[in-house]
Amino acid sequence: MNKYLLFEIGCEEIPARFMDSSLKQLKENSKKFLNENRIKFEDIKTYGTPRRLTLIIEGLGEKQDDLEEEIKGPAKRIAFDDNNEPTKPLQGFMRSKGLNVEDLYFKVAGKEEYVFAKLKEEGKNTEDVLKDILPNLIKSINYPKTMKWGGKQLRFTRPIRWIVSIYNGEVLDFEIEGIKSSNVTRGHRFLGKDSIIVNSIDEYLNELKSNYVILDQEERKEIIRKQCIEVASSINGQVLMDEELLNEVTYLLEYPTAFYGEFEEDYLKLPKEVIITPMKEHQRYFPVLKENGELLPNFITVRNGTDYKIENVKKGNEKVLEARLADAQFFYKEDIKIELDKYIEKLKNVVFQDQLGTIYDKTLRIEGLSEKLVSEFGYEQERDNTIRAAKICKADLVTNMVFEFTELQGVMGREYAKVSGENDVVANAIFEHYLPRFSGDILPSTNAGTVIAIADKMDSIAGFFAIGIQPTGSQDPYALRRQALGIINILMDKNINVSLRNIIDYSLSNYNNLNFDKEKVSMEILDFFNQRIKNIFSEMGIRYDVIDAVISSDIDDVSDMYNRAKELNMWINKDEIVEILTAFNRVSTLAQKAEINEIKEEYLQAHEEKVLYDEFKKVKDIVKSSIDKKEYSKALDEFTVLKNPIDNLFDTVMIMDKDENIKNNRLALLKQVYDTMLLICDLSKIVYK
Numbered sequence: 001m002n003k004y005l006l007f008e009i010g011c012e013e014i015p016a017r018f019m020d021s022s023l024k025q026l027k028e029n030s031k032k033f034l035n036e037n038r039i040k041f042e043d044i045k046t047y048g049t050p051r052r053l054t055l056i057i058e059g060l061g062e063k064q065d066d067l068e069e070e071i072k073g074p075a076k077r078i079a080f081d082d083n084n085e086p087t088k089p090l091q092g093f094m095r096s097k098g099l100n101v102e103d104l105y106f107k108v109a110g111k112e113e114y115v116f117a118k119l120k121e122e123g124k125n126t127e128d129v130l131k132d133i134l135p136n137l138i139k140s141i142n143y144p145k146t147m148k149w150g151g152k153q154l155r156f157t158r159p160i161r162w163i164v165s166i167y168n169g170e171v172l173d174f175e176i177e178g179i180k181s182s183n184v185t186r187g188h189r190f191l192g193k194d195s196i197i198v199n200s201i202d203e204y205l206n207e208l209k210s211n212y213v214i215l216d217q218e219e220r221k222e223i224i225r226k227q228c229i230e231v232a233s234s235i236n237g238q239v240l241m242d243e244e245l246l247n248e249v250t251y252l253l254e255y256p257t258a259f260y261g262e263f264e265e266d267y268l269k270l271p272k273e274v275i276i277t278p279m280k281e282h283q284r285y286f287p288v289l290k291e292n293g294e295l296l297p298n299f300i301t302v303r304n305g306t307d308y309k310i311e312n313v314k315k316g317n318e319k320v321l322e323a324r325l326a327d328a329q330f331f332y333k334e335d336i337k338i339e340l341d342k343y344i345e346k347l348k349n350v351v352f353q354d355q356l357g358t359i360y361d362k363t364l365r366i367e368g369l370s371e372k373l374v375s376e377f378g379y380e381q382e383r384d385n386t387i388r389a390a391k392i393c394k395a396d397l398v399t400n401m402v403f404e405f406t407e408l409q410g411v412m413g414r415e416y417a418k419v420s421g422e423n424d425v426v427a428n429a430i431f432e433h434y435l436p437r438f439s440g441d442i443l444p445s446t447n448a449g450t451v452i453a454i455a456d457k458m459d460s461i462a463g464f465f466a467i468g469i470q471p472t473g474s475q476d477p478y479a480l481r482r483q484a485l486g487i488i489n490i491l492m493d494k495n496i497n498v499s500l501r502n503i504i505d506y507s508l509s510n511y512n513n514l515n516f517d518k519e520k521v522s523m524e525i526l527d528f529f530n531q532r533i534k535n536i537f538s539e540m541g542i543r544y545d546v547i548d549a550v551i552s553s554d555i556d557d558v559s560d561m562y563n564r565a566k567e568l569n570m571w572i573n574k575d576e577i578v579e580i581l582t583a584f585n586r587v588s589t590l591a592q593k594a595e596i597n598e599i600k601e602e603y604l605q606a607h608e609e610k611v612l613y614d615e616f617k618k619v620k621d622i623v624k625s626s627i628d629k630k631e632y633s634k635a636l637d638e639f640t641v642l643k644n645p646i647d648n649l650f651d652t653v654m655i656m657d658k659d660e661n662i663k664n665n666r667l668a669l670l671k672q673v674y675d676t677m678l679l680i681c682d683l684s685k686i687v688y689k
Contacts (some may be wrong), residue, residue: 002042002058002059002060002061002062003060003061003062003126003167003168004056004057004058004059004060004167004168004201005055005056005057005060005130005165005166005167005168005172006054006055006056006164006165006166006167006198006200006201006204007054007055007056007057007134007137007163007164007165007166008052008053008054008055008162008163008164008165008185008204009052009053009054009138009160009163010051010052010160010161010162010163010164010185010186011051011052011053011156011157011158011159011160011161012051012158012159012161013050013051013158014048014050014051014053014157014158014251015157015158016050016247016248016249016250016251016252017248018143018144018157019048019050019217019251020247020251021143022048022053022141022143022157023046023047023048023053023217024046025140025141025142026046026053026055026137026141027044027045027046027055029137029140029141030044030055030057030133030137031044033133033136033137033140034057034133037064037129037133038064038065038067038123039060039061039064039065039126039129040059040060040061040065041057041058041059041060041061042058042059042060043057043058043059044056044057045057045058047215047216047217048217048251049213049214049215049217049220049251049253049254050251050252050253050254051186051189051254052185052213052215053141054215055137056201060126060168061126062125062126063123063124063125063126064123064124064125064126064129065123066120066121066122066123067119067120067121067123068118068119068120068121069118069119069121070116070117070118070119071097071116071117071118071119072109072114072115072116073089073090073093073094073104073114073115073116073117074087074089074090074093074114074115075112075113075114075115076106076112076113076114076115077112077113078090079115086101090115093115097117097119099117103117103118104116104117105117126167127167127172130167130172131172131173131174134165134172134174134181135174135175135176138154138156138160138163138176139154141156141157143156143157145157147159150178152177152178153177154176154177160179161186162179162182162184162185162186163176163179163180163181163182164181164182164183164184164185164198164204165181165182165183166183166198166199166200166201166204169199169200171183183197183198183199184196184197184198185198185204185207185208187207187208187210187211187212187213188211188212188213188254188255188304188305189254190305191211191212191255191305191306192208192210192211192212192213193211196208196211212254212255212305212306213254213255214254214255214256217250217251220250220253220254220256221246221247221250223256224246224249224250224256224258224302225241225246227256227257227258227302228241228258228286228300228302229241230258231258231259231260231300232260232288232300234260235260235288235296235298237288237289237290237296237298238288238289238290238291239286239287239288239289239300240276240286240287240288240289241286242280242286245280245284245286248284249284249302252284252302252304253302253303253304254304255304255305255306256302256303256304257302257303257305257306257307257310258300258301258302258303259300259301259302259303259307259310259313259314260288260298260299260300260301260314261285261298261299261300261301261314261317261318261321262297262298262299262318263297263298263299263318263321263322263325264297264322264325265297267297267325267328267329268294268295268297270325270328270329270332271332271411271412271415272295273408273411273412273415274328274332274401274405274408274412274415275287275295275325275328276295277405277407277408277411278321278324278325278328278405279299279321281405281407282324283299283301283317283320283321283324284301285299285300285301285317285321286299286300286301287299288300299317299321301317327404328401328404328405330400331399331400331401331404332401334400335399335400335401335412335416336416336419339420339421340392340395340396340413340416340417340419340420340422341391341392341395341420343395343396343398343399344360344363344391344392344394344395345360346398347359347360347363347394347395347397347398348360349398350397350398353463353464353467355467355514356463356464356467356511359394359397362394362456362459362460363390363391363393363394365459365507365510366390366393366394366452366455366456366459367387367390367391368510369455369458369459369506369507369510370386370387370390370451370452370455371383371387372506373451373454373455373498373503373506374386374387374451376498376499376502376503377447377450377451377496377498379447379448379450379451382425382446382447382448382451385423385425385426385429385448386429386447386448386451386452388422388426389425389426389429389430389433389448389449389452390433390451390452390455392413392417392422392426392430393413393429393430393433393452393456394413395413395416396408396409396410396412396413396416396430397409399412399416409434410430410431410432410433410434411431413427413430413431414427414428414430414431415427417430425446425448426448428445428446428448428449429444429446429448429449429452431449432444432445432446432448432449432450432452432453433449433452433453433455433456434453434456435449435453435486435490436485436486436489436490438482439482439485443489443490443493443494444490444494450490450494450496453486453487453490454487454490454491454503455507457483457484457486457487458483458487458503458504458507459507459510460478460480460483461480461483461484461507461525461528462504462507462508462510462511462521462525463511464478464480465521465524465525465528466508466511466514466516466521467514467516468516470524470528471528480528481532484528484529484532485532485536487529487558488529488532488533488536488558489536491558491559492558492559492562494559495559496559497557497559497560498557498559499556499557500526500529500556500557500558501522501526501556504522504525504526505518505522508521508522508525526556529558530551533547533551533558533561534547534551537562537565541569542565542566542569543569543572545685545686545687546565546568546569546572546681546686547565548682548685549568549681549682549683549684549685549686550564550565550568550681550682552681552682552685553678553679553680553681553682554678560630563630563632564632564680564681567632567633567636568632568636568681570633571632571633571636572686577686577688578688579643580640580643580683581683581684581686581688583642583643583646583647583650584643584646584674584677584683584684585683585684586646586650587646587670587673587674587677588674588677588682588683588684589684590655590667590670591667591670591671591673591674591675593667594664594667594668594670594671595664595667596664596667596668597668597671597672597675598668599613599665599668599669599672600661600665601613603661603662603664603665604665604669605662606649606652606653608645608648608649608652608653609649609653609666609669611645611648612642612645612646612648612649612669612673613669615641615642615645616642616645616669616672616673616676619638619639619641619642619676620672620676622635622638623635623638623639623676623679623680624676624679626638627679627680632680632681635679635680636680639676639677639680642673646673653666655667655670
């Protein structure tokens with residue numbers, strides 16, 4: 001008969017940011033433990049609120065599957081002595097596995113016979129195994145920060161106050177650090193009972209709901225979403241629904257009730273982001289918009305409870321937001337008393353990194369690098385605006401507003417630039433140079449913003465690599481991976497054809513005051529980018545061997561690499577691809593042996609090599625012309641015209657001729673064919689069956 005497990009870890013309030021990871025680990029680790037212990041199951045579900053992590057496993061087998069395992073012992077030649085008695089190695093093997101001589105048999109493994117035996121272990125009852133699994137399951141959940149409490153050695157994100165463990169209607173007794181499992185859970189901290197006895201999954205779910213706990217996080221999320229929309233509609237507005245904020249709010253409460261609050265209309269004179277940021281980032285409020293997208297003097301928030309005396313709660317939230325907005329208004333008025341470029345001098349007092357100088361130093365490097373990139377990108381018409389924006393792009397970091405609300409860096413730079421009389425291109429570039437700020441974020445839309453965004457990010461990468469600070473494993477304290485991904489995505493999005501090596505070299509040249517091996521660091525940064533490029537292309541569905549074929553061809557133009565990879569990814573689906581690749585793999589293998597690159601026609605002896613040479617001269621120019629036009633599929637099609645002449649050459653001619661001149665000439669011909677292939681990609685990297 002299939003059984004179930006209801007398991008709940010009751011805690012003090014768990015930080016919302018840890019909840020998704022907690023539930024994922026709870027599910028994956030329980031599945032892993034069950035599989036390792038040979039316990040069958042049908043379904044695993046996890047639920048979470050601030051005070052509890054719940055695991056429900058249905059369709060559990062009554063016992064472990066029986067285990068039958070063949071184990072290998074010592075070699076036969078050392079297993080028995082001259083009297084046919086077990087030697088010490090064999091005795092130790094039998095003793096460790098609980099075996100007798102009668103259990104042994106011999107079997108050839110590799111080049112000689114070994115002792116083997118079969119271990120049979122009858123499966124234990126699931127109930128008994130779970131008593132060992134569940135304490136380890138609790139310990140298996142990892143957190144960035146943990147704590148100990150009450151003299152216990154157990155570490156968890158917050159103190160564990162109770163554990164519910166019910167196996168098919170019965171309490172599954174176990175204990176961890178003095179915390180005993182039971183069938184007693186707790187309701188809402190303020191509205192529910194402090195002790196609720198449950199004996200089944202249905203009873204558990206119903207009792208929690210009766211005690212103001214909506215266990216299913218997805219159900220809570222949809223309730224919050226629906227309530228916010230309805231509340232916004234009641235005041236003729238539309239809620240600005242931020243999914244990340246919605247997810248956080250979902251894990252901050254157990255019983256949601258949404259309501260709206262108000263603030264003084266005078267604050268609407270502030271830039272929109274100045275109002276939204278304290279709402280969302282500090283108070284977890286949802287802004288409310290008019291149909292035209294303008295802000296209403298309202299906000300929506302969600303209470304952890306019912307609507308009892310909701311007016312008092314409303315007034316309290318309004319008072320808190322009022323204080324935040326008053327601060328923001330004061331900071332804004334103070335900041336605009338000074339023109340944005342007057343803040344630049346203060347950047348000399350803000351350290352970027354001990355060895356890399358101040359933010360002021362970084363700004364000078366960004367400005368210098370931007371000048372070079374304007375030319376590289378062909379954005380000469382935007383030179384003046386780009387250099388101006390680069391000069392003042394970090395100035396807002398020392399304003400009162402950004403000091404208080406760091407999330408507004410760039411945003412306030414744009415606003416203060418406009419107030420200071422800068423044109424829209426400069427103002428927008430200041431904001432856009434931080435883009436993209438996270439995965440999936442928008443990218444710069446202006447040429448000036450594009451240049452400065454790449455300059456800023458590349459300056460950081462170059463500087464940290466130059467002083468030996470690189471991402472390792474999961475450690476990336478300066479977000480260099482994110483910045484590299486940002487550069488790659490911008491180059492692809494804007495279809496900018498530029499040498500990545502050149503950008504790296506320009507960036508490293510700004511650090512001539514540091515002592516480092518420029519060539520070595522340049523290669524390290526290029527390898528770092530190539531790994532990010534591989535990851536991005538792979539996520540786009542491009543085959544790994546196609547990615548290797550493009551990257552191995554010594555091309556360092558990210559946008560161009562992307563276009564080549566896309567076309568090659570489709571091109572290799574040709575019916576005759578195996579024959580094509582076989583031919584060019586033979587070429588690449590022998591091309592490596594070439595000592596010279598020059599072909600001398602007087603040494604072309606065989607008819608087949610003359611034919612290949614003549615065809616190659618025709619194809620080479622067409623291939624180069626197609627590459628110049630970025631018609632890579634056409635270039636590949638033209639190049640494969642050489643397949644038959646190549647096959648005929650290998651089938652009839654000995655490449656490694658005894659005559660050194662003839663041999664070297666033939667190898668030179670293959671090398672030129674191979675080098676031309678590399679202008680498109682390295683087909684020898686393509687894997688085929």
